[in-house]
Amino acid sequence: MTAVTRDVLLTCPLDCPDACRLKVTVGAPDGGPQRMLKVTGDPAHPVTKGFACVKTVHYPARANHPERPLYPLRRVNAKTAARPVWERVTWDDALDDIAARMRALLDTRGPSSILRYTYAGTMGLMEGHHAHALFRVLGAPELDETICASAGTAAWTLGYGTRYGVDPADVAHARLIVLWGINSLSTNSHLTPHLTAARKAGARIVCVDPYRNRTAAFADEHLKLIPGTDAALALGVMHELFAHGWTDDAYLAHATLGADELRAAAAEWTPERTAEVTGLDADTVRAFARAIGTTRPTYIRVGYGMTRHETGGTNLRAVTLIPALTGDWRHRGGGCTLSTSGAFKLNRTRLGAQHRRPADVPHVNMNELATALRPEGGFGAAFIYNCNPAVVAPDSARVRAGLQRDDLLVVVLEQALTETARLADYVLPATTFAEHPDLYTSYGHHYLGYNAQAIDAPGEARPNSWVFQQLARRLGVTEPSVYWSLDELMAELLTTDHAHLSGITPERLKAEGSVKLSLPDGFLPYAHGAETPSGKVQLSPAPQYRAPDAVLNADYPLRLLTPPAHHFLNSTYGNLPNLTRAEGSEPHVMIHPADAEAYGLEDGAPATLSSEVGQACRRVKVTDAVQPGVAVLEGTWWGLNAPDGESINAITTQTLTDLGGGSTFHNTRVRVERTGG
Numbered sequence: 001m002t003a004v005t006r007d008v009l010l011t012c013p014l015d016c017p018d019a020c021r022l023k024v025t026v027g028a029p030d031g032g033p034q035r036m037l038k039v040t041g042d043p044a045h046p047v048t049k050g051f052a053c054v055k056t057v058h059y060p061a062r063a064n065h066p067e068r069p070l071y072p073l074r075r076v077n078a079k080t081a082a083r084p085v086w087e088r089v090t091w092d093d094a095l096d097d098i099a100a101r102m103r104a105l106l107d108t109r110g111p112s113s114i115l116r117y118t119y120a121g122t123m124g125l126m127e128g129h130h131a132h133a134l135f136r137v138l139g140a141p142e143l144d145e146t147i148c149a150s151a152g153t154a155a156w157t158l159g160y161g162t163r164y165g166v167d168p169a170d171v172a173h174a175r176l177i178v179l180w181g182i183n184s185l186s187t188n189s190h191l192t193p194h195l196t197a198a199r200k201a202g203a204r205i206v207c208v209d210p211y212r213n214r215t216a217a218f219a220d221e222h223l224k225l226i227p228g229t230d231a232a233l234a235l236g237v238m239h240e241l242f243a244h245g246w247t248d249d250a251y252l253a254h255a256t257l258g259a260d261e262l263r264a265a266a267a268e269w270t271p272e273r274t275a276e277v278t279g280l281d282a283d284t285v286r287a288f289a290r291a292i293g294t295t296r297p298t299y300i301r302v303g304y305g306m307t308r309h310e311t312g313g314t315n316l317r318a319v320t321l322i323p324a325l326t327g328d329w330r331h332r333g334g335g336c337t338l339s340t341s342g343a344f345k346l347n348r349t350r351l352g353a354q355h356r357r358p359a360d361v362p363h364v365n366m367n368e369l370a371t372a373l374r375p376e377g378g379f380g381a382a383f384i385y386n387c388n389p390a391v392v393a394p395d396s397a398r399v400r401a402g403l404q405r406d407d408l409l410v411v412v413l414e415q416a417l418t419e420t421a422r423l424a425d426y427v428l429p430a431t432t433f434a435e436h437p438d439l440y441t442s443y444g445h446h447y448l449g450y451n452a453q454a455i456d457a458p459g460e461a462r463p464n465s466w467v468f469q470q471l472a473r474r475l476g477v478t479e480p481s482v483y484w485s486l487d488e489l490m491a492e493l494l495t496t497d498h499a500h501l502s503g504i505t506p507e508r509l510k511a512e513g514s515v516k517l518s519l520p521d522g523f524l525p526y527a528h529g530a531e532t533p534s535g536k537v538q539l540s541p542a543p544q545y546r547a548p549d550a551v552l553n554a555d556y557p558l559r560l561l562t563p564p565a566h567h568f569l570n571s572t573y574g575n576l577p578n579l580t581r582a583e584g585s586e587p588h589v590m591i592h593p594a595d596a597e598a599y600g601l602e603d604g605a606p607a608t609l610s611s612e613v614g615q616a617c618r619r620v621k622v623t624d625a626v627q628p629g630v631a632v633l634e635g636t637w638w639g640l641n642a643p644d645g646e647s648i649n650a651i652t653t654q655t656l657t658d659l660g661g662g663s664t665f666h667n668t669r670v671r672v673e674r675t676g677g
């Protein structure tokens, strides 16, 4: 008798630092096609440690969702109609028509009329990154992928060059841990066992965040600073480090440039001045700086929270330079992590046909999609995959209006009938991570993950790469890399002499599944300098604190933060009843009791949130988890779950960060009023 189910090991494809190795049970116990039945963590994996997060244990429900698109669908009614009406079409019909319309656009208006809009729905090198190849070869505008990490990346690069991080297994050596602008218990949950191990060994854990999230509740101390003031707090810490002689002067001398300039910039940031700007009290600032100054190793885990502000790049740069002053980079478990992704030294020269990208190609900043989709933006077709911009992009009501234009061909490759897919002219059914092979890096650890295809695709779902290869054939594209298989891509990516990849071959990846980079034991990436042009950690130009242009005022007296929800992964999982229920059934806006009283808001009652760009209606939760002047709404929920059907991004703006052209989702200033009041 053959077993009806079996377990396979697969890397989680989602945009999450943990890149877990999952034990996935697949099979056909009821005699139908094979499907995904159960997800847990691989007990043997050193980072995953046998558990999947509360979200991904529900992946089978999304893979087998009754509304999952399984056949190509063509829209037959107007995109402005309240409900989409589809007809099922064959792949050939869909691809022939789409290719013909692309050909007509290319011939009449040129490649700048074709928009690719994508992000990290899958982190796979094949179905995520290499899938862009067709668009690069056609000469379509380059999408600057700025919605998440670009401000942080730009800031880190200025100081350190390549993004290296501390190996999570080394975190247990730290004696002070600062979780700064990261809700790690929700967003990096496989760090938690290492935090707990460090704590058992005597470490103290401090969380720096404008509201009491899960991580703040877990920490030993919570510094509830005013949003956007991290550069001031970091400079205040530096003031004390210099004033008390807590700097590692040998490290400053041999591994950094610009220490004198930074010392001068920090000089004015007395604990009192720091307190005034950050809203903390001066003694708290002093004690925090003393802890950092006198505890080796100190480990700082920064998230992207502090970067999602107008001065987000500078905020992150200021914080991440602290370990260069203390010399923590020389101590195992000390230093800072934004991302570990720089350690994956793959040969990316032809990944996504980078080598075919024309030098003068126009760029589209993905945070400015609402603007790009106006008729004067010049686009005649938009290809959206691995992304749900109708929900996640800033100024999303205008994004939706753009997608609804009847002169714009909208093609959405999707696993779920998202609100973006609902605005498509064509929905093309996409495979999930169990249904296509792929290779994954990580931004929270140092393992490469290989996934073989575990089960057949349901219905007529196809990988992104298959769809673009089919279109490429119809368009007569001859660039070979567009047609690569995963095996060919892997061979290319691993063609490198870099020491981090020594001994790592496609054969070994296939045999072992999860393979750690060949890093030296006790990897201390910045112990002697950095990968900047000078080879040193660059402390100059010294970061300066600046107040936002979007100051709070009588019209917009509250700062709204919209950080991730515990039970969703961005908008992924937002269509699963189990998880929306666990998250409170509908999105709530948290308001401090003092603000509730000032603005006449009642717990549980609906309120209207207004910003410069739009409005959204949400139920209020009155709580002192937030501070006066700050409102928090967790999660990019599907608009469908909200009282007004709008995404919260209907009220966020396209404002960009000071560095990297990044998103400013936590910078939104709002007015909150009782609905109908």
Ligand SMILES: Nc1nc2c(c(=O)[nH]1)N[C@H]1C(S)=C(S)[C@@H](COP(=O)(O)OP(=O)(O)OC[C@H]3O[C@@H](n4cnc5c(=O)[nH]c(N)nc54)[C@H](O)[C@@H]3O)O[C@H]1N2
Pocket (backbone or CB within 6 Å): 015, 016, 017, 148, 180, 181, 182, 183, 184, 186, 187, 188, 208, 209, 210, 211, 213, 226, 227, 228, 229, 230, 302, 303, 304, 305, 306, 309, 561, 562, 563, 564, 565, 566, 567, 568, 569, 570, 571, 666
């Ligand atoms: N459960 C879950 N996990 C996820 C995700 C998810 O949606 N849900 N998303 C994934 C993705 S794509 C990403 S990018 C990461 C993001 O994960 P994080 O980096 O943890 O998320 P952020 O939005 O950056 O928000 C982190 C914290 O920053 C705080 N914050 C906001 N403004 C400031 C500020 O000015 N200063 C400081 N110090 N803190 C501030 C917020 O209140 C929040 O608690 O998580 C990944 N993991």
Ligand SMILES: Nc1nc2c(c(=O)[nH]1)N[C@H]1C(S)=C(S)[C@@H](COP(=O)(O)OP(=O)(O)OC[C@H]3O[C@@H](n4cnc5c(=O)[nH]c(N)nc54)[C@H](O)[C@@H]3O)O[C@H]1N2
Pocket (backbone or CB within 6 Å): 015, 118, 119, 120, 121, 122, 127, 147, 148, 385, 386, 387, 388, 389, 392, 393, 413, 414, 415, 416, 418, 430, 431, 432, 433, 464, 562, 563, 564, 569, 570, 571, 572, 636, 648, 649, 652, 665
């Ligand atoms: N207000 C506010 N907005 C935010 C944020 C915030 O904190 N606040 N966070 C921002 C951040 S950090 C990020 S990273 C973005 C994330 O935004 P997105 O990248 O849009 O992430 P998701 O919302 O998870 O949507 C990913 C989509 O990709 C699809 N998908 C997954 N795998 C595949 C595949 O193999 N093929 C195809 N064709 N589709 C696939 C999934 O079904 C899902 O619908 O959102 C940003 N938006």
Ligand code: SF4
Pocket (backbone or CB within 6 Å): 012, 013, 014, 016, 017, 018, 019, 020, 052, 053, 054, 055, 056, 189, 190, 569
């Ligand atoms: S979403 Fe993150 S924590 Fe959850 S299983 Fe995937 S990689 Fe692991």
Ligand SMILES: [Mo]
Pocket (backbone or CB within 6 Å): 015, 147, 148, 149
């Ligand atoms: Mo992100």
